[in-house]
Amino acid sequence: xxxxxxxxxxxxxxxxxxxxxxxxxxxxxxxxxxxxxxxxxxxxxxxxxxxxxxxxxxxxxxxxxxxxxxxxxxxxxxxxxxxxxxxxxxxxxxxxxxxxxxxxxxxxxxxxxxxxxxxxxxxxxxxxxxxxxxxxxxxxxxxxxxxxxxxxxxxxxxxxxxxxxxxxxxxxxxxxxxxxxxxxxxxxxxxxxxxxxxxxxxxxxxxxxxxxxxxxxxxxxxxxxxxxxxxxxxxxxxxxxxxxxxxxxxxxxxxxxxxxxxxxxxxxxxxxxxxxxxxxxxxxxxxxxxxxxxxxxxxxxxxxxxxxxxxxxxxxxxxxxxxxxxxxxxxxxxxxxxxxxxxxxxxxxxxxxxxxxxxxxxxxxxxxxxxxxxxxxxxxxxxxxxxxxxxxxxxxxxxxxxxxxxxxxxxxxxxxxxxxxxxxxxxxxxxxxxxxxxxxxxxxxxxxxxxxxxxxxxxxxxxxxxxxxxxxxxxxxxxxxxxxxxxxxxxxxxxxxxxxxxxxxxxxxxxxxxxxxxxxxxxxxxxxxxxxxxxxxxxxxxxxxxxxxxxxxxxxxxxxxxxxxxxxxxxxxxxxxxxxxxxxxxxxxxxxxxxxxxxxxxxxxxxxxxxxxxxxxxxxxxxxxxxxxxxxxxxxxxxxxxxxxxxx
Numbered sequence: 001x002x003x004x005x006x007x008x009x010x011x012x013x014x015x016x017x018x019x020x021x022x023x024x025x026x027x028x029x030x031x032x033x034x035x036x037x038x039x040x041x042x043x044x045x046x047x048x049x050x051x052x053x054x055x056x057x058x059x060x061x062x063x064x065x066x067x068x069x070x071x072x073x074x075x076x077x078x079x080x081x082x083x084x085x086x087x088x089x090x091x092x093x094x095x096x097x098x099x100x101x102x103x104x105x106x107x108x109x110x111x112x113x114x115x116x117x118x119x120x121x122x123x124x125x126x127x128x129x130x131x132x133x134x135x136x137x138x139x140x141x142x143x144x145x146x147x148x149x150x151x152x153x154x155x156x157x158x159x160x161x162x163x164x165x166x167x168x169x170x171x172x173x174x175x176x177x178x179x180x181x182x183x184x185x186x187x188x189x190x191x192x193x194x195x196x197x198x199x200x201x202x203x204x205x206x207x208x209x210x211x212x213x214x215x216x217x218x219x220x221x222x223x224x225x226x227x228x229x230x231x232x233x234x235x236x237x238x239x240x241x242x243x244x245x246x247x248x249x250x251x252x253x254x255x256x257x258x259x260x261x262x263x264x265x266x267x268x269x270x271x272x273x274x275x276x277x278x279x280x281x282x283x284x285x286x287x288x289x290x291x292x293x294x295x296x297x298x299x300x301x302x303x304x305x306x307x308x309x310x311x312x313x314x315x316x317x318x319x320x321x322x323x324x325x326x327x328x329x330x331x332x333x334x335x336x337x338x339x340x341x342x343x344x345x346x347x348x349x350x351x352x353x354x355x356x357x358x359x360x361x362x363x364x365x366x367x368x369x370x371x372x373x374x375x376x377x378x379x380x381x382x383x384x385x386x387x388x389x390x391x392x393x394x395x396x397x398x399x400x401x402x403x404x405x406x407x408x409x410x411x412x413x414x415x416x417x418x419x420x421x422x423x424x425x426x427x428x429x430x431x432x433x434x435x436x437x438x439x440x441x442x443x444x445x446x447x448x449x450x451x452x453x454x455x456x457x458x459x460x461x462x463x464x465x466x467x468x469x470x471x472x473x474x475x476x477x478x479x480x481x482x483x484x485x486x487x488x489x490x491x492x493x494x495x496x497x498x499x500x501x502x503x504x505x506x507x508x509x510x511x512x513x514x515x516x517x518x519x520x521x522x523x524x525x526x527x528x529x530x531x532x533x534x535x536x537x538x539x540x541x542x543x544x545x546x547x548x549x550x551x552x553x554x555x556x557x558x559x560x561x562x563x564x565x566x567x568x569x570x571x572x573x574x575x576x577x578x579x580x581x582x583x584x585x586x587x588x589x590x591x592x593x594x595x596x597x598x599x600x601x602x603x604x605x606x607x608x609x610x611x612x613x614x615x616x617x618x619x620x621x622x623x624x625x626x627x628x629x630x631x632x633x634x635x636x637x638x639x640x641x642x643x644x645x646x647x648x
Contacts, residue, residue, distance in 0.1 A: 164648070
C-alpha cells in the first residue's frame, strides 16, 4: 500500500499552507500525521492543532524553529538572549519539559532535563511542524502534558531527482546556507540535506561586553524502500553540532542589572539520532503492522574560559510495535472505523563523563531506567463522516522508583450539515515522569536527587468551533481550554548547605485560557492572519506562573504582486503580562517581577527572479524594540538579512 510514515510525510508536503497564495481557497484535505496512532484528516481531528508548513517557513523566511512557534495559539517561547541561547517552549501554561518534541518520529528531548532546547533546531530541512495542544500522554506517554510538537523533514514529493541550495548573509556577521538533494522512484525515495548557520551575535548581558555568537551544523537523511506494494522499509539519520556563547548568570545579585554579566562561557552540543522501520500491509490492506526502532545520543559540554564546567552524555532508545485493523471491510487508509494498538519499550541513560567535575566518584556511574507502554486507540466516523470519535487509553510500566501510570483521552469532531461550521472538543490526562536530574541528582553539594518523587499528573479539556466563510476563503477557530496539574515538581534550597532538592508540591496548579486563530485570503493576492492567546496560569500557592505571557497577539499580512513573482510580508507580535522570578537579593527567586510589554515587527520580501532562482530579504525587529523574555537577558535588536535560493 506504500503508506509508511515517511511515505505519509512526503504525501503531506502537498498539504495546505496557512498563508494562501493568490486567491486559492483555504480548505484543503490536510492530514495530521501525529494526531494519534495513525494519521487523521484535519477535519476529523477533535483535539486542537496548528500546522506550519514548509511553504510558511519559506515565505516568512524563518531560519530557526522557535521563531515559527512564537505567537501560535497556546504557545509561549522564552529565550535567554539571541540565536543559540537556551530556548524553552511551553504549551497552554505547562512547563518546558511538558512539551514532547518529535523529529521524524524520534523523541529528541534530553532525558537528563526532560526537555528539548529549541536552540538546536534549524528550519532548513523542515517540511512541516504540527503543534498538538492539550494532554497527549495517552498516545505518547511522559512529557506530553502541555502538548506535542511533531516535526517532519523534507521528503521526495515528486519522481526523479530534485534539489535546492541557499545562501544568506546578515548583520552581526551572520551567514548561512543549505544544500538538499532528493530522489523519488517506483521502488523508493531518499532525501539528504546539510545546513549551517553562524552569527557573531551581540552581548546578551547588555553590559557592553563581548558578543555572544552561535554556530549550528545540521545534517539530515531519510529514505524508504518499497519492497512491494505491501512492504516498506525505511530509516532516518540526524546529526546536530552546535556551539553557543553565553554570559554569566549571577543568582542573588544586588540588582537586576547585575543578574547577567559579561562572561566567556560556551555550550557545545552534539546530538545524533537514528531510526529504522518496517511496515507490512496484510489482508488486502485491512491490517497494518509497523515495527520501529530509534536511538539517540546527546553529548553536552559547558566551558568557562575554555575550562570544562560540565560534561554529560544522555541516551534514549525505543523499540515499538504498532498494529492497525480496519473494522468496516475497507483498507486502513480509507476505513471509517479502525482499531490500533501499540507496545513499546524505552531505555534512558545519563552519566557525567569527567571525574574532575564531580565531588563524588559515584556520580560517574551511568544512571539507567526502562519504561514500557501499552496503548489502545479506537477511531470511528459516523453520520456520513460528519462526526468522528477518537478514544485512547494507555498504561505505562515504569521500572524506576516512581509509580506506574494510566492515561486516557477522547476527541470529538462534528461538521454541521452546512459544511462550514465544525465543533471540536477533547479531554484527557497527562503525566510527566521525574527527569533523570530530579530522580538521580547530578552534582553532590549542589543538586541532590530525590528517588521518592511521584510523576506529575494533569487532567484537561477543551472545546472550540471552527467557522469558514466566503467559500472557504476565510476561517476562524476559537478554543477554550482548562487543565489542572497535581504533584508539580519544584525544588527547595538550603542556604546552610548550598544544596537544592526536588520535591512534589501539594495542591493544584491551574491553567485556563482562550486560543483564537483567523485567516482571510482576498481575491487580489492579499492574505491576512491573526493568532491570539489569553492565559491564566497559577502555581499551587496561587501565584502567577513565570515565562508564560497572559496575552499574546500575532498579526500577519502577505501581498503577492500581480506579477505573481514578488511577495511582501509583515508580522507583528505583541506580548503582555509576562512574569519571571526575581533572583536578586534578598528574594532569591521567592518573589516575581513583571517584565515590560513589547511589540515586535518583522518584514520580508522575496522575488522569483526565474523559475529556479529566488531572491530574499528581511528585517527582524524593524523598530529596534528593547525587551527581555527572561529577566536580565537582552533580546535581539534590529537585524538585516539578504539571500538567494536556487532549485534544480
